[in-house]
Amino acid sequence: MSPSRGFSLIVGATRHRSAIKLGIRRPGVRCLSGFAETATNPANKTQVYLSRSTDPYLNLSIEHFLLQKTPADSTVLFLYTNRPCIVIGRNQNPWLEVNLGLLNQAADIALVRRRSGGGTVFHDEGNVNYSVICATDVFNRDKHAEMVVRALQKLGVDRAKVNCRHDIVLQPAGDHEKPLKISGSAYKLTRMRSLHHGTCLLSSPNIGTISNYLRSPAKPYIKARGVDSVSSPIANANVSNEKFERAVMSEFKAMYGGDAATEVHEDVRLVPEVVKGESELRSLDWVYSQTPQFTFSSCPTEEDSRPRPQLPVDIPSKSHISFTARNGNIGHIEIGAAEGSRAWANTNLDQQLHAIEDWSQVVGMAGRSTAESSAISQWLNNLFGKVKGGP
Amino acid sequence: MASIVRTLRPVAFRLSARSSQAAAPSWRGASASVRAFSVSRAVxxxxxxxxxxxxxxxxxxxxxxxxxxxxxxxxxxxxxxxxxxxxxxxxxxxxxxxxxxxxxxxxxxxxxxxxxxxxxxxxxxxxxxxxxxxxxxxxxxxxxxxxxxxxxxxxxxxxxxxxxxxxxxxxxx
Structure with a gap:
C-alpha cells in the first residue's frame, strides 16, 4: 500500500513485449499496439491507465475504447484530466444547459457530449476524472465512489462522503451549512461491460465562474425531452492532482491487485478505433444533433405555461416566435407579430439550429425587413449564443 | 469474414425452411426435417x-x-x-x-x-x-x-x- 510505488512504476513494460509481437505484421505501428494489445489481452484482468493528454474528446474516446475492448471479466481504472470544457450528459440539450454565448467568447473552452447519462459538469486542469470499467454482472453505483472517498480520506479530506445521488460531497462542519459537492458520477451500461466515471474537483481556479457557463439565457423558453441537470454548490478538495491519482490507484490496487499503471499519450491516436471515436465525439452532429426533441416558445403555451421573462423593449410585446427541433433540426417554425394574428412566417424551416449563424436570415425570411425583425433576430442570436452584441 | 457468413446464413435457412414447410406444414413435420425447429411449439x-x-x-x-x-x-x-x-x-x-x-x-x-x-x-x-x-x-x-x-x-x-x-x-x- 505504498502510493508512490505505483506511480513511479509507470512504464510500458507490456508495450515492449507486444510491440515485438505485432512488429512482425505491421512494423510501422509499434507504439499504438502497446496500448491496444495490453487493453485487449485476455490475461490482463486488472488494468490501470493514466492519460497524459488533456484533450477531452480524446480521453473520452480512449475511455470508450476501454469499455468496448477490454476483456469481459477485467476491471479497469482510467484516470485523466481535461483542459477546460463543459461536458453535457448523453441525453441533454446544449441550448438549455449551457450559456453558449459566453462559451463562444471564451474560445478555449470545449463543449462535449459524453456517452454516459446524467447532468452537465465543468472540467479543467484542477479536476481529475476517474473511470472504472467492470463486468455488468458486478456493477454497483456506489462501490467506486466509496473507493475514491477512501483515497480522499487518506489524503486528509476527512469530510468526504458519498451522498444519495452517488456524488461525493464534503460534509459540513456545522449543522446549518450545506454539503458541498466535489465529485459527480455518471454511468454507461452495456450488455457485458459497465462504466462508472466521475469528476473530482481538486484545485479548480474556476469554481467561482463555472455556474455562469451553466446558466442558459434560452432556458425560460425551452421545453425539452431528455435529462435535466441538478445544480449543486461545489468546492475543491484541495489536494494535488498527483497525490489524488496515486491515492486512487492505491485504493484500486487494494481492491483488485494488478501491476503498475500504463501511461497513455496522444500517440494512442494511432489506434483506429480511438481516432474514429474521437472524431465522432468532436462532430457537431454528435454534440448538437443528438439533442432530444424540444420546443422553443417566446410566449406561454398550452404545453409550456411558464410565465416568460419580459422581451427586450425594442421588440413589440405581442411578437412571438416558436419552433420545434428534432435531432437539433428546426422543423415547423412560426414567427408572428401578435398572438392570434396572421403569422409573418409559418413554415417548415428544415435547418439545423447550430448551423444558423445569424437569425436575421431566418427572421428576414418572414418578409419584413423592419426594425422589429432586426430586434427579434438580435434577441435570438443572444439566446442561442450566435452573434455577440449587435448594432 | 464474419459479415459474409452472416449474410449467407439466413439464405440457407430460408431455403431449408421453405422446403420443409412445403413438405409438411405442421410444426411436427418441420422439426423432423429441420433441427432448428425442434422447439417450435414454444415459439x-x-x-x-x-x-x-x-x-x-x-x-x-x-x-x-x-x-x-x-x-x-x-x-x-x-x-x-x-x-x-x-x-x-x-x-x-x-x-x-x-x-x-x-x-x-x-x-x-x-x-x-x-x-x-x-x-x-x-x-x-x-x-x-x-x-x-x-x-x-x-x-x-x-x-x-x-x-x-x-x-x-x-x-x-x-x-x-x-x-x-x-x-x-x-x-x-
Whole structure:
C-alpha cells in the first residue's frame, strides 16, 4: 500500500513485449499496439491507465475504447484530466444547459457530449476524472465512489462522503451549512461491460465562474425531452492532482491487485478505433444533433405555461416566435407579430439550429425587413449564443 | 469474414425452411426435417434474455415485439429518457438498439434475437415513465420498445432464450 510505488512504476513494460509481437505484421505501428494489445489481452484482468493528454474528446474516446475492448471479466481504472470544457450528459440539450454565448467568447473552452447519462459538469486542469470499467454482472453505483472517498480520506479530506445521488460531497462542519459537492458520477451500461466515471474537483481556479457557463439565457423558453441537470454548490478538495491519482490507484490496487499503471499519450491516436471515436465525439452532429426533441416558445403555451421573462423593449410585446427541433433540426417554425394574428412566417424551416449563424436570415425570411425583425433576430442570436452584441 | 457468413446464413435457412414447410406444414413435420425447429411449439411463447429483454413472436413467426422485463424496469429506477433506434434497422442478437436513461446511467437495450426493427414505440420518447409502468405491455399505452420482422435466424435465436418460468427462476437467484 505504498502510493508512490505505483506511480513511479509507470512504464510500458507490456508495450515492449507486444510491440515485438505485432512488429512482425505491421512494423510501422509499434507504439499504438502497446496500448491496444495490453487493453485487449485476455490475461490482463486488472488494468490501470493514466492519460497524459488533456484533450477531452480524446480521453473520452480512449475511455470508450476501454469499455468496448477490454476483456469481459477485467476491471479497469482510467484516470485523466481535461483542459477546460463543459461536458453535457448523453441525453441533454446544449441550448438549455449551457450559456453558449459566453462559451463562444471564451474560445478555449470545449463543449462535449459524453456517452454516459446524467447532468452537465465543468472540467479543467484542477479536476481529475476517474473511470472504472467492470463486468455488468458486478456493477454497483456506489462501490467506486466509496473507493475514491477512501483515497480522499487518506489524503486528509476527512469530510468526504458519498451522498444519495452517488456524488461525493464534503460534509459540513456545522449543522446549518450545506454539503458541498466535489465529485459527480455518471454511468454507461452495456450488455457485458459497465462504466462508472466521475469528476473530482481538486484545485479548480474556476469554481467561482463555472455556474455562469451553466446558466442558459434560452432556458425560460425551452421545453425539452431528455435529462435535466441538478445544480449543486461545489468546492475543491484541495489536494494535488498527483497525490489524488496515486491515492486512487492505491485504493484500486487494494481492491483488485494488478501491476503498475500504463501511461497513455496522444500517440494512442494511432489506434483506429480511438481516432474514429474521437472524431465522432468532436462532430457537431454528435454534440448538437443528438439533442432530444424540444420546443422553443417566446410566449406561454398550452404545453409550456411558464410565465416568460419580459422581451427586450425594442421588440413589440405581442411578437412571438416558436419552433420545434428534432435531432437539433428546426422543423415547423412560426414567427408572428401578435398572438392570434396572421403569422409573418409559418413554415417548415428544415435547418439545423447550430448551423444558423445569424437569425436575421431566418427572421428576414418572414418578409419584413423592419426594425422589429432586426430586434427579434438580435434577441435570438443572444439566446442561442450566435452573434455577440449587435448594432 | 464474419459479415459474409452472416449474410449467407439466413439464405440457407430460408431455403431449408421453405422446403420443409412445403413438405409438411405442421410444426411436427418441420422439426423432423429441420433441427432448428425442434422447439417450435414454444415459439409464440414470450421469451427472455439474461440481459432482461423479452421478445414475443406472432403466430406465423414473421413479426414480433420486443421490450425490457418488469424486473429490469424495476431495477433501473425512474426512467427519464428512452433513446430509440432509427428504423428500419437490421440487428443481430445482442446488438444495441437504443438505451434508457435512469439514475445518471445510460443503459443499452439489446435485441434479444436477430431481426429487423420496423417500428418503435414513440410514446416512450414523449413519456419515458411508460416503460416503468408497463414494460411488458404491448398495447398503444404500453412500455414495449419495438416491433420487429424476423427471419429463420431470429427464430433459431429463440432457442437460447428463457421461458417466463425460467426467467423468474433466473432473477430470483
Amino acid at each position: 409464440q411463447e414470450k421469451k427472455y434474455t439474461k440481459d432482461h429483454e423479452w421478445v414475443e413472436l406472432s403466430d406465423d413467426k414473421k413479426t414480433g415485439t420486443i421490450g425490457i422485463s418488469e424486473y429490469a424496469a424495476h431495477a433501473l429506477g425512474d426512467v427519464v429518457y428512452v433513446e430509440l433506434p432509427t428504423i428500419p434497422m437490421e440487428v443481430a442478437a445482442g446488438d444495441s438498439i437504443g438505451a434508457v436513461e435512469s439514475v445518471k446511467s445510460a443503459s443499452d437495450i439489446n435485441s434479444p434475437i436477430s431481426c429487423t426493427i420496423t417500428a418503435v414505440n414513440d410514446l416512450l420518447e414523449e413519456k419515458p415513465g411508460s416503460i416503468n409502468k408497463g414494460p411488458e405491455d404491448e398495447s398503444s399505452a404500453g412500455g414495449w420498445v419495438a416491433k420487429i420482422e424476423v427471419n429463420d435466424v431470429g427464430v433459431k435465436d429463440l432457442e437460447g432464450l428463457m421461458s417466463a418460468a425460467e426467467y423468474r427462476e433466473f432473477t430470483e437467484e
